Amino acid sequence: MTDTAISSQNPPLVVPRAEHGISRKDISPNALRVLYRLRDGGFQGYLVGGAVRDLLAGGHPKDFDVATDATPEQVKSLFRNCRLIGRRFRLAHVVYGREIIEVATFRANSSNDTDDRQTDDGGRLLRDNVYGTIEDDAVRRDFTANALYYTVEDFSVRDFVGGYADVRDRVLRLIGDPVERYREDPVRMLRAARLSAKLGFSIAPEAADPIPELAGLLSSAPPARLFDECLKMFLAGHAEKSFLTLERLGLLPALFPETAKALATNRSGALRTMLLQALRNTDDRIAQDKPVTPAFLFAALLWPAYCRELAVLQNQGVDSGVAQQRAADRVTLHQAQRIALPRRFSLPMQEIWLLQPRFTQRVRKRVFRLLAHPRFRAAFDFLELRASATPEVADDLAFWREAQAQAPEQLAGRLAPKTLPRGAHDEAGDAGESDADDAPRRRPRRRRRKPGGSGGASE
Incomplete structure (x- = not known):
């Protein structure tokens, strides 16, 4: 037309x-x-x-x-x-x-x-x-x-x-003319995918056919605008359908290039299974009028990319703790070039990732420290999400679910003061995920000196 x-x-x-x-x-x-x-x-x-x-x-x-x-x-x-x-x-x-x-x-x-x-x-x-x-x-x-x-x-x-x-x-x-209209505003391709998923409308062939070839034009769209479009797409109750439509139209590599690459190399399909479950859970929460956060959403969307980058670094011999932080930083930085993810979401997203290896630990002090972590609940929900696609983490999930329900004294009695951390699980298959044995240790806080004094009380 x-x-x-x-x-x-x-x-x-x-x-x-x-x-x-x-x-x-x-x-x-x-x-x-x-x-x-x-x-x-x-x-x-x-x-x-x-x-x-x-x-x-x-x-x-x-x-x-x-x-x-x-x-x-x-x-x-x-x-x-x-x-x-x-x-x-x-x-x-x-x-x-x-x-x-x-x-x-x-x-x-x-x-x-x-x-x-x-x-x-x-x-x-x-x-x-x-x-x-x-x-x-x-x-x-x-x-x-x-x-x-x-x-x-x-x-x-x-x-x-x-x-x-x-x-x-x-x-x-x-x-x-579809090609001219997409060149005029490449975000129209995302709007077509979003509206198709939201309304259950089909996309006319003359409007759908040029999209795979023109998907690369999204690289010229403002990253902040793409972030807003992602929120409309994934936080409006039709996230799973939107993701599948992005895949079908060839738009996923243009929007989440490293995630698309990781999914393509993960022959076991565990990462894709987990991601789709995360999107279904998001849709269910919105349907029940429960709160959702972009931090958890992007933690799921970029988890395949994080797993792949982590495997690359560990295969290069980088220490596990260092590799985790470096992989998180690299994935966040590379994705920010396409979608402007604000720090108020990217930092909690990274925390969710970096807390995952700590769920394999059974040392008394570390168990209670993790339970008291402000991001524990989000990280535990993420562990539950991983268990939906990776049976190997079921034991960890059962332990931490029970740990939350027990009184501190009862839980402490179950734990030894010192034990070696259990082995890491490999849920990414040949995409390369492997959880590290322990999380990187935090640097000790510097004590503030009182004015005029040579030392200070600890915070």
């Missing part, structure tokens, strides 16, 4: 209230306030994008976006609770407590780069603030299913590009 073919749908298809089934009861009251205020101010206002798509598909959207012919400055003049954001796309955010209604001015494509619309040499869109009509705005959106407009004028849905039929048929179809 080309731009010319899509633009020719004029006048638009108007789906009346009696036929589309969208009810105002399912729309955010704040979004309705914005629509009515725009109308009363003499402007057009439409609910647009994912909210309309999800309502038509029977879903319950959490975010509500509005499109209008008012400029961002005019929107700001209508709402005291409004702030303008963005340079790449100038937007108005109307703030109601914790809810933000995003209001965007109708945009149009421009054949020539101007100060308001700029692309790089590869065709990637750097800035786009050329305003136009609602017809222009519909044609420049990514998928036909996202180019549907709901109006409070008569509560109808306006369709300029065939999106209503595509939602009904549950198919994702790009507007315009």
